[in-house]
Amino acid sequence: MVQYSYFPGCNLKTDARGFEKSAIAVSKKLESELVEIPNWNCCGTVHTMTSDNLMKRIAPVRILARSRNHIEELEDTLNQAVTLCSMCNSTLKIVNKEMKEDLDALETINFQLEEDNETYENDMEVKHFLEILRDSVGFSKIREKVVKPLIGLKISAYYGCMLLHPDEAKIDDAEMPSVLEDLVESLGAESIFSPMFKHCCGSYHIVEDEDIVTDQVKKITGDVLSRGANALVVACPLCAYNLDQQQKMLMEKTGKKDVLPIFYFSQLMAIAMGEPWEINHFEDHKIDPRELLKKLKIEE
Amino acid sequence: MSYEYIKFGPEERDFIAKIEEISGQNIYSCYQCGKCSAGCAFSSRMDKTVNQLIHFIQMGQKDRVLEANTHWVCSSCLTCSIRCPREIDVAALMEAVREYILREEPEKVKISELSKEVIEKLPNIALVGNFRKMTG
Amino acid sequence: MSKTKTTLKKKKEEKTGMVKIYIMGQAYDVPETLTIMKAMEYAGYKFTRGSGCRAGFCGACSTVYRKEGDFRIYTALACQTIVEAGMVLTQLPFVPADKPEYDINSLTPSANTILRYFPEVARCLSCNACSKVCPQEIKVMDYVQYCLQGQISKAAEESFDCVSCGLCAIRCPAEIPQYHVAQLARRLHGKYLMKTPDYLDIRIKEIKEDKYKEGFKEMMALSKEKLEEKYKNRDRESN
Numbered sequence: 001m002v003q004y005s006y007f008p009g010c011n012l013k014t015d016a017r018g019f020e021k022s023a024i025a026v027s028k029k030l031e032s033e034l035v036e037i038p039n040w041n042c043c044g045t046v047h048t049m050t051s052d053n054l055m056k057r058i059a060p061v062r063i064l065a066r067s068r069n070h071i072e073e074l075e076d077t078l079n080q081a082v083t084l085c086s087m088c089n090s091t092l093k094i095v096n097k098e099m100k101e102d103l104d105a106l107e108t109i110n111f112q113l114e115e116d117n118e119t120y121e122n123d124m125e126v127k128h129f130l131e132i133l134r135d136s137v138g139f140s141k142i143r144e145k146v147v148k149p150l151i152g153l154k155i156s157a158y159y160g161c162m163l164l165h166p167d168e169a170k171i172d173d174a175e176m177p178s179v180l181e182d183l184v185e186s187l188g189a190e191s192i193f194s195p196m197f198k199h200c201c202g203s204y205h206i207v208e209d210e211d212i213v214t215d216q217v218k219k220i221t222g223d224v225l226s227r228g229a230n231a232l233v234v235a236c237p238l239c240a241y242n243l244d245q246q247q248k249m250l251m252e253k254t255g256k257k258d259v260l261p262i263f264y265f266s267q268l269m270a271i272a273m274g275e276p277w278e279i280n281h282f283e284d285h286k287i288d289p290r291e292l293l294k295k296l297k298i299e300e
Numbered sequence: 301m302s303y304e305y306i307k308f309g310p311e312e313r314d315f316i317a318k319i320e321e322i323s324g325q326n327i328y329s330c331y332q333c334g335k336c337s338a339g340c341a342f343s344s345r346m347d348k349t350v351n352q353l354i355h356f357i358q359m360g361q362k363d364r365v366l367e368a369n370t371h372w373v374c375s376s377c378l379t380c381s382i383r384c385p386r387e388i389d390v391a392a393l394m395e396a397v398r399e400y401i402l403r404e405e406p407e408k409v410k411i412s413e414l415s416k417e418v419i420e421k422l423p424n425i426a427l428v429g430n431f432r433k434m435t436g
Numbered sequence: 437m438s439k440t441k442t443t444l445k446k447k448k449e450e451k452t453g454m455v456k457i458y459i460m461g462q463a464y465d466v467p468e469t470l471t472i473m474k475a476m477e478y479a480g481y482k483f484t485r486g487s488g489c490r491a492g493f494c495g496a497c498s499t500v501y502r503k504e505g506d507f508r509i510y511t512a513l514a515c516q517t518i519v520e521a522g523m524v525l526t527q528l529p530f531v532p533a534d535k536p537e538y539d540i541n542s543l544t545p546s547a548n549t550i551l552r553y554f555p556e557v558a559r560c561l562s563c564n565a566c567s568k569v570c571p572q573e574i575k576v577m578d579y580v581q582y583c584l585q586g587q588i589s590k591a592a593e594e595s596f597d598c599v600s601c602g603l604c605a606i607r608c609p610a611e612i613p614q615y616h617v618a619q620l621a622r623r624l625h626g627k628y629l630m631k632t633p634d635y636l637d638i639r640i641k642e643i644k645e646d647k648y649k650e651g652f653k654e655m656m657a658l659s660k661e662k663l664e665e666k667y668k669n670r671d672r673e674s675n
C-alpha cells in the first residue's frame with residue numbers, strides 16, 4: 001500500500017468532513033492511502049502576495065517541515081505532501097517555490113522553526129489529491145473499481161480559482177483543464193462543460209459582503225443549468241459552501257426550484273465505488289444531494 | 301475629452317516606490333492592454349477597473365487609488381496575474397494597495413462588529429481568508 | 437545530636453552569594469538563591485498586584501526579562517524562578533483581554549462556537565510566539581489550532597496546565613487571548629465531550645432516589661458535641 005502524507009487544512013475537520021472521510025476511504029481502496037500529518041496547523045488559506053512579509057509564510061513552511069518528518073513513518077511513500085483543499089494546494093505550492101528561490105527567506109524562517117526542532121530543507125513537493133489520482137493511480141484503475149456507475153448524473157466541473165492559479169500551483173492547463181471531467185466520466189457520469197468553470201465564486205467575501213458572492217453564484221449556476229447539468233463537482237470547501245449555501249438562500253428567497261446539489265469529487269468516487277453513504281456526511285450539505293440521487297435511482 | 305494637470309513630485313514617487321516594494325513588481329511594465337480587467341470576474345462591481353487603478357498608480361495618484369473600491373472588491377482569484385502578457389503579478393499589485401492601507405489602518409473589516417450569528421454559521425476557512433486579506 | 441549542631445553551625449558560616457539584577461531598570465544586589473518574587477521583596481518592593489498563591493498555580497506573577505548581552509526575551513512565573521546574574525526584568529501584573537459572556541448550557545462543542553466568541557482565532561499565523569513564552573511549557577499554538585480545526589477535546593488536553601498568566605496573549609501578533617479560548621475549549625470538553633465515569637452516574641441516581649436523605653437529616657439534627665464525637669469515631673482506613 002502506497003501511503004501519502006496528507007495535510008487536511010482547517011475546514012476538512014469541520015464543514016468538509018464528508019470530503020475528507022470519503023477521500024480517505026477511496027484512497028485506501030485505490031491503494032494510495034492518505035495518512036494525516038499528526039500535528040498540523042492552518043496554512044492561512046490565501047497566500048500573501050506581499051514580497052516583504054515573512055511572518056505569513058511561517059505557517060506553510062512549518063507544514064512542509066512537519067510533513068517531511070511525517071514521511072519517515074510511512075511505508076512506500078514519496079517526498080510529497082498531499083492536500084484535498086484547493087486553497088491549501090495553491091498556498092503550499094506557492095510558498096514551496098518561493099523558498100526554493102529565496103534561500104535567505106528560508107533561512108530566516110528556519111531560525112523561527114529551529115526552536116521547535118523543525119527545519120525545512122526544500123525537499124518536499126506538494127500535490128493535490130487529483131494529481132495523485134490522475135498521474136499515480138490512473139483513471140483506468142479508478143474505472144475498474146467502479147461498481148455503481150453514476151448513470152444519469154450530468155455533472156459540470158467547477159474548478160474554482162486555486163486549483164489552476166497561479167502558474168506554480170496549477171494541476172492542469174489553466175484555461176482548458178480536463179482532470180475533473182476525466183474523473184467524472186471514469187465514474188460513469190456525463191460531463192457537461194460550462195465556461196463558468198473558474199469564474200470566481202466570491203471566496204472570502206461571504207464574510208463581509210454577501211452580495212458579491214450571491215451575484216457570482218447566480219451567474220455560475222445560471223449558466224450551468226442552461227446547459228442541462230443537474231449537479232456540480234468541486235474540490236474546494238469554500239467554493240462548496242458558497243455555491244451550496246447561496247443557492248439554498250436564493251431558493252428560499254425566490255422560490256426557485258431548480259438547484260444544483262454540490263458534490264466533492266471524492267464523494268462521487270465513494271458512491272461509485274460502493275462505499276457506505278454515511279462517510280459522505282450528506283446531511284451537512286445545505287442542498288441535500290440524496291434527493292437527486294434518489295430521483296436518478298442511484299442507491300447505496 | 302478633458303485634460304487635467306496632475307502633480308508628479310516626490311510624494312507621488314514615494315507612493316509608487318512603496319507599492320513596488322510591497323508587491324515586488326515593476327509598475328511601469330504595464331502597457332494598459334486591459335486583459336486583466338477583461339478577465340476579472342468582479343469588474344462590473346469596481347468603480348475603477350483593474351487597469352485603470354494600475355494607471356493611477358503609475359501616475360502616483362495616491363488619493364484616487366485609495367478612494368477606489370477595486371482592491372477591496374478583488375477576491376485574489378489570480379486570473380489577472382496568469383493572463384497578463386507582461387507577466388506582471390497584477391493580484392500582487394492589488395494586495396500591495398490593500399497592505400498599504402492596512403499597515404496604517406488595520407481594520408477594513410471590523411471583526412468586533414460582525415454579527416455573532418453570522419460568524420457562527422460561516423465555515424472557518426472563510427473567516428481565515430477574509431481576515432488575512434482585510435485586517436492587518 | 438552533636439552532629440546536627442556542627443552541621444547547622446557550618447551552614448551559618450557559608451555566606452550566600454549575591455547577584456546583580458535590574459528591576460525595571462534599577463540595579464540591585466540580591467541573594468542568588470532567591471526566587472524573583474522574593475528578590476523583589478528583598479529589594480524593597482511590596483506586592484499589591486502581581487502576586488497570588490506564590491506556588492506556581494494562579495498565574496498572577498508573570499515576569500518578562502532579558503539577560504545582559506542577550507537579545508532573547510525570556511518569561512517566567514516570579515514565584516517559581518530563581519534569579520540569575522544580569523537579569524533585566526519587569527512584571528505584567530495584569531493582561532487586558534476581553535472575556536465574552538456565554539451560557540455554556542446553550543453551546544455546541546465545535547469550531548464554529550469557538551469562532552463565534554473568538555473570531556480572532558481565525559487570524560492565527562501559526563508563528564508559535566505564544567508557545568515560546570509559556571512558563572508552563574504548553575504548546576499554545578497547537579491548542580489554538582486545534583480549536584480552529586474543531587478538535588475541542590485535543591485542545592482541552594493540550595491546555596490543561598494553563599494558569600492564565602497572560603504572557604501568550606501579550607505576544608500574539610493576531611491578538612488572540614489564548615487562555616480565554618482554552619478555557620472555553622475545556623468547558624465545552626468537560627460538559628459535552630468528556631465521558632463521565634459510570635460510578636458518577638450511579639451515585640447521582642442514588643442521590644436522586646433519596647438514598648442519602650435520611651442520613652443527612654440525621655446528621656443535620658445532631659449537636660456540635662455529638663458531631664465531634666461522631667467525627668472522632670469515624671471509619672478510617674487503617675494502614
